[in-house]
């Protein structure tokens with residue numbers, strides 16, 4: 001065995017820097033232990049876990065702050081334990097790409113259940129964003145074509161997949177909306193496309209890269225033809 005490094009990943013959506021600081025110190029203890037066993041481990045990977053802002057109350061530290069805290073903690077611990085400084089690696093995960101993307105939906109029908117809740121349906125849901133149904137993750141939504149309208153409504157945004165759990169956002173605050181309005185859900189750049197599916201044979205939407213007034217399609221919208229591309233008829237049926 002050629003042991004070149006140690007790796008740890010303490011979790012996801014962590015908003016405090018203290019656990020990352022503590023991790024640095026703990027991992028240096030393991031570097032020291034490895035050296036005692038004659039394993040001169042030269043690399044330390046402290047994983048990811050930096051939270052991103054999904055909702056307005058989320059207040060994540062910046063990547064710079066995270067790196068500064070970890071580097072400081074590793075340096076201090078290395079000095080205290082007389083361990084040579086390792087090559088330090090990290091896995092910023094969603095903090096790199098999550099906030100860079102939004103998902104746009106069209107509003108469909110509305111269903112009012114008196115004194116319970118109002119549902120707004122959209123032309124997507126659990127197939128393009130499986131996080132809410134999988135682990136009840138929270139998102140912020142705005143009505144992109146009504147940004148100056150007063151926020152007066154509390155609505156639950158439901159997907160189109162015919163599942164009772166296909167709820168993108170519970171109790172979202174929005175202005176009055178109408179069919180065809182555009183709802184934009186924030187911070188969908190990480191774990192959305194990678195975890196998307198063709199649930200109920202819904203084709204995936206396209207992805208558009210927008211930068212400085214330029215828009216490029218970087219992922220073609222799926223067609224029904226795409227969905228049946230791998231389907232085959234048994235020989236017997238082909239002949240008849």
Ligand SMILES: Cc1ncc(COP(=O)(O)O)c(C=O)c1O
Nearest residue numbers: 009012048049050091092093094
């Ligand atoms: C080993 C490892 N590193 C990094 C990450 C990235 O985590 P996040 O995107 O939550 O920062 C994950 C996610 O689960 C992971 O398992």
